[in-house]
Amino acid sequence: MRVALFLTCVNDTLYPETGRAVVKLLTRLGVEVDFPMAQTCCGQAHYNTGYRHEAEPLARHFSDVFGEYEAIVTPSGSCGAMVRELYPRMGERARAEGRGDSLAATLAPVVPKTYELTEFLVDVLGVTDVGAYYPHQVTYHPTCHGLRGLGLGDRPRRLLQAVKGLELVELPGAEECCGFGGTFALKNADVSAAMGADKVRNAESTGAEVLCAADNSCLMHIGGTMTRLSSGMRPVHIAEILASTEEEPAV
Amino acid sequence: MSSRERILGRVRRALADVPQDDTPYEQAVSRDYVREHGERSVAQTVDLLAENLADYRAIVHRCTAAELAAVIGRLLAERGSKTVLVPAGPNEEWLGGTDAERVPDRAESTPHELDQVESVVTGCAVAVAETGTIVLDGGPDQGRRRITLVPDHHICVVRVPEQVVSSVPQALERLDPVRPLTWISGPSATSDIELDRVEGVHGPRTLEVVLVSG
Amino acid sequence: MSGTFVGMPAFPKAAHEAVNNPTLRGNLRHATHTIRAKRATAVAELTDWAALREAGKRIKDHTLRHLDRYLEQLEASVTAAGGIVHWASDADEANRIVAGLVKATGESEVVKVKSMATQEIGLNEALEAEGIRAYETDLAELIVQLGKDRPSHILVPAIHRNRGEIRDIFEHEMSEWGRPAPDGLTDTPAELAEAARLHLREKFLRAKVGISGANFMVAETGTLVVVESEGNGRMCLTLPETLISVVGIEKIVPAWRDLEVFLQTLPRSSTAERMNPYTSTWTGTTDGDGPRTFHLVLLDNGRTDTLADEVGRQALRCIRCSACLNVCPVYERAGGHAYGSVYPGPIGAILSPQLRGTASEIDASLPYASSLCGACYEVCPVAIDIPEVLVHLRERVVEGGPVTREGNKVVLQPAKGHAAERAAMRAARWAFTRPGALRTGQRLASRTRRLHPRTLPGPGKAWSGSRDLPPVPAEPFRDWWQRTQGGKGGAK
Numbered sequence: 013m014r015v016a017l018f019l020t021c022v023n024d025t026l027y028p029e030t031g032r033a034v035v036k037l038l039t040r041l042g043v044e045v046d047f048p049m050a051q052t053c054c055g056q057a058h059y060n061t062g063y064r065h066e067a068e069p070l071a072r073h074f075s076d077v078f079g080e081y082e083a084i085v086t087p088s089g090s091c092g093a094m095v096r097e098l099y100p101r102m103g104e105r106a107r108a109e110g111r112g113d114s115l116a117a118t119l120a121p122v123v124p125k126t127y128e129l130t131e132f133l134v135d136v137l138g139v140t141d142v143g144a145y146y147p148h149q150v151t152y153h154p155t156c157h158g159l160r161g162l163g164l165g166d167r168p169r170r171l172l173q174a175v176k177g178l179e180l181v182e183l184p185g186a187e188e189c190c191g192f193g194g195t196f197a198l199k200n201a202d203v204s205a206a207m208g209a210d211k212v213r214n215a216e217s218t219g220a221e222v223l224c225a226a227d228n229s230c231l232m233h234i235g236g237t238m239t240r241l242s243s244g245m246r247p248v249h250i251a252e253i254l255a256s257t258e259e260e261p262a263v
Numbered sequence: 264m265s266s267r268e269r270i271l272g273r274v275r276r277a278l279a280d281v282p283q284d285d286t287p288y289e290q291a292v293s294r295d296y297v298r299e300h301g302e303r304s305v306a307q308t309v310d311l312l313a314e315n316l317a318d319y320r321a322i323v324h325r326c327t328a329a330e331l332a333a334v335i336g337r338l339l340a341e342r343g344s345k346t347v348l349v350p351a352g353p354n355e356e357w358l359g360g361t362d363a364e365r366v367p368d369r370a371e372s373t374p375h376e377l378d379q380v381e382s383v384v385t386g387c388a389v390a391v392a393e394t395g396t397i398v399l400d401g402g403p404d405q406g407r408r409r410i411t412l413v414p415d416h417h418i419c420v421v422r423v424p425e426q427v428v429s430s431v432p433q434a435l436e437r438l439d440p441v442r443p444l445t446w447i448s449g450p451s452a453t454s455d456i457e458l459d460r461v462e463g464v465h466g467p468r469t470l471e472v473v474l475v476s477g
Numbered sequence: 478m479s480g481t482f483v484g485m486p487a488f489p490k491a492a493h494e495a496v497n498n499p500t501l502r503g504n505l506r507h508a509t510h511t512i513r514a515k516r517a518t519a520v521a522e523l524t525d526w527a528a529l530r531e532a533g534k535r536i537k538d539h540t541l542r543h544l545d546r547y548l549e550q551l552e553a554s555v556t557a558a559g560g561i562v563h564w565a566s567d568a569d570e571a572n573r574i575v576a577g578l579v580k581a582t583g584e585s586e587v588v589k590v591k592s593m594a595t596q597e598i599g600l601n602e603a604l605e606a607e608g609i610r611a612y613e614t615d616l617a618e619l620i621v622q623l624g625k626d627r628p629s630h631i632l633v634p635a636i637h638r639n640r641g642e643i644r645d646i647f648e649h650e651m652s653e654w655g656r657p658a659p660d661g662l663t664d665t666p667a668e669l670a671e672a673a674r675l676h677l678r679e680k681f682l683r684a685k686v687g688i689s690g691a692n693f694m695v696a697e698t699g700t701l702v703v704v705e706s707e708g709n710g711r712m713c714l715t716l717p718e719t720l721i722s723v724v725g726i727e728k729i730v731p732a733w734r735d736l737e738v739f740l741q742t743l744p745r746s747s748t749a750e751r752m753n754p755y756t757s758t759w760t761g762t763t764d765g766d767g768p769r770t771f772h773l774v775l776l777d778n779g780r781t782d783t784l785a786d787e788v789g790r791q792a793l794r795c796i797r798c799s800a801c802l803n804v805c806p807v808y809e810r811a812g813g814h815a816y817g818s819v820y821p822g823p824i825g826a827i828l829s830p831q832l833r834g835t836a837s838e839i840d841a842s843l844p845y846a847s848s849l850c851g852a853c854y855e856v857c858p859v860a861i862d863i864p865e866v867l868v869h870l871r872e873r874v875v876e877g878g879p880v881t882r883e884g885n886k887v888v889l890q891p892a893k894g895h896a897a898e899r900a901a902m903r904a905a906r907w908a909f910t911r912p913g914a915l916r917t918g919q920r921l922a923s924r925t926r927r928l929h930p931r932t933l934p935g936p937g938k939a940w941s942g943s944r945d946l947p948p949v950p951a952e953p954f955r956d957w958w959q960r961t962q963g964g965k966g967g968a969k
Binding site: 265266269270272276277278280281284288291293297300315319373374378391393395396401408409413431432435442443447448451452453455456458461464466 | 507614670677712
């Protein structure tokens with residue numbers, strides 16, 4: 013199976029190790045991964061801040077870049093939700109504005125074949141034990157767009173539970189938003205920071221070394237809060253845990 | 264232009280973009296929800312009513328028709344009530360076991376006068392098991408709405424099983440919307456302090472429900 | 478604290494105070510967390526919750542689609558049942574109608590059932606100006622009124638107060654309004670409820686005019702419904718000689734049968750009860766039972782403007798249950814006052830900027846008062862996609878465009894204060910549609926990475942005031958991919 017990795021602009025720029033982990037993990041599972049070099053950004057930040065019309069060219073670009081692939085895999089719940097939930101809505105809105113079906117028709121092909129990583133592993137590849145080894149105490153934060161937008165449910169947890177050496181500790185208030193919210197983190201910095209601090213306190217209360225999530229945007233906020241609060245915990249993307257093996261452990 | 268015409272005109276203009284939809288009301292709404300939750304025997308439904316009434320702090324008693332007067336007499340005596348409001352209709356036999364002074368439900372009574380009465384005894388129109396609710400519709404054995412509101416102690420007689428339904432949808436089917444209805448689920452309560460429920464505000468602080476069979 | 482919302486600062490500024498008030502944070506956290514768990518249990522009891530939610534949504538959508546017809550039907554049914562129907566385009570007109578009706582009775586005081594519509598139009602203040610005193614009788618509204626405070630929650634307007642604060646308000650303020658608080662009043666909820674009972678009893682018993690809202694109005698039968706807990710609603714609806722109900726036009730349901738949906742979903746969503754203690758329904762007037770005169774004031778006040786917006790109109794499905802407030806992490810930390818409206822929380826953030834427009838600073842900031850986490854949509858018993866409407870209203874703020882105000886179509890200009898953001902978004906779009914430009918930027922960032930601070934000056938402080946920045950990696954992923962041919966080249 014040949015899939016396109018949609019890494020997202022944030023991961024490409026700031027978290028290349030997550031990208032390398034996805035490649036390593038999928039390759040290990042027999043998937044042929046391609047990274048279309050023309051990929052950029054799904055347009056989520058534009059769309060969610062109120063710049064839908066600025067997001068449209070980005071969505072068209074996404075569709076141009078990824079349209080030919082069998083499946084598109086992304087290690088981001090929120091960017092996955094952007095394509096799956098909001099691209100169809102953008103098409104509908106353009107139609108309602110009297111701009112015809114062109115946008116909807118352009119975006120339609122990529123919508124059903126875009127998968128968030130854990131979804132792809134569990135639903136498409138049908139695996140929960142990916143042969144990973146990660147000898148640490150981990151607590152898992154389900155990010156909002158993965159949880160409520162894509163309905164990832166217990167897939168990430170099932171994948172983590174199958175990791176050798178990993179002890180999964182329940183996070184109190186797990187389903188509560190960490191406070192990132194894209195430009196919300198800037199526009200409402202006080203509330204965002206308060207939510208982040210509460211998330212970190214809850215994470216610390218588990219005694220785990222690692223807080224894991226399937227979205228680096230949220231982890232950037234939580235991790236930045238952790239270092240500021242001098243918490244001993246580390247934020248780690250789930251791909252890096254699942255890519256880690258006894259032969260090649262994650263650092 | 265009257266405000267009536269202005270508002271109706273605004274509504275029509277606001278909906279101008281919406282495609283014409285002449286689906287009749289009956290077909291416009293999918294009603295895939297259930298008419299009642301779970302399967303129960305008649306006796307189990309009555310038990311559920313008792314359980315849910317008690318869960319919201321109503322005091323539940325069960326007796327036969329022959330025992331009813333004695334039970335009501337005992338409840339009024341235990342409460343120490345010297346006066347009891349009685350709807351115009353019935354129920355003389357319900358009060359055969361008490362010496363408390365009967366105060367009739369009269370249109371002329373002022374709220375202040377009603378406030379002097381200690382207890383009220385009524386029937387009901389229907390009771391809902393799933394929610395622990397009794398519904399009054401102002402029928403002859405229930406009287407005006409205010410008589411079950413101002414006195415602090417309400418005894419409500421429910422004939423079981425015939426007055427009991429399982430669910431809210433079944434209750435609404437039995438009720439006449441033209442009549443003024445009061446749905447009562449436990450004594451008055453509030454969640455206004457720290458969103459935690461405490462019983463006992465303006466309505467009767469004690470609600471006793473007598474489930475009468477036979 | 479003043480009793481009005483006029484001139485509220487933008488949400489972030491108002492929230493700043495709340496976030497740094499530990500008592501308020503504690504009160505809100507305690508109350509919202511208490512009710513969250515209970516709601517989940519109450520909802521889980523109904524195996525058909527999803528179907529009830531869908532039916533509730535469809536009933537409301539169908540009604541809104543044919544609102545003109547159902548309004549006319551309601552008017553005819555209420556009139557046939559002995560009620561008198563009035564129409565009010567806006568708050569001023571509604572206030573004038575109500576004040577006139579009260580004056581016509583010769584009374585100078587009224588008792589009120591908790592009602593969002595009358596809060597929205599500022600009825601109490603309008604009556605006060607006409608020499609009419611309005612007594613709030615809901616416990617939480619009483620706390621707000623006595624404390625000269627503002628409501629901060631739809632269901633529990635005094636949610637920002639804990640029991641100790643309520644005790645102090647009762648002790649100091651009750652005597653100003655009538656019967657003083659009992660001596661030695663403690664802060665146990667039961668004693669506080671008892672104090673309210675004693676304080677309000679006399680007012681109920683002597684009241685000649687009651688004012689209410691309604692949770693539902695049934696077009697087919699002309700029936701109004703009030704859902705409550707304390708019995709203050711029953712007092713106001715049945716003891717006075719005259720009843721005046723002020724109700725938003727979106728509160729209509731077509732048929733009696735429709736109540737079977739909402740009487741299941743509303744109590745479980747709001748107070749997390751299988752059923753609230755008291756629900757009253759009345760159809761016009763009834764001989765010898767309850768008020769002899771019944772007036773219904775149908776209120777527009779921005780609702781038809783909201784109806785004109787094809788994305789935003791779903792907000793009119795709202796049944797005012799408060800479930801979205803109780804689960805909202807932003808509400809929990811910012812508190813209700815920051816929303817600058819009687820409708821706080823997620824629903825307020827989409828309702829206020831539609832009812833009032835986005836012209837004021839506070840209304841233009843409300844669509845941003847959310848991290849778009851979606852918890853509100855998940856619990857909404859009529860499936861209002863609040864995040865969708867929030868984003869739509871953000872678009873209205875930054876792009877402007879056609880809207881309806883007071884029944885007229887107007888074109889809004891883009892809001893001021895977003896120019897830098899708009900430029901940044903355009904620049905980002907430019908770069909993101911040109912992979913080469915993105916790559917150049919990434920490389921520049923990587924080459925200068927040792928120079929990057931972990932905190933930022935100026936506007937960047939919004940991030941780095943509370944969070945460190947992530948370090949920029951030595952090379953972006955795409956360079957690694959190209960260098961190693963997707964990791965196959967051997968280089969790590």
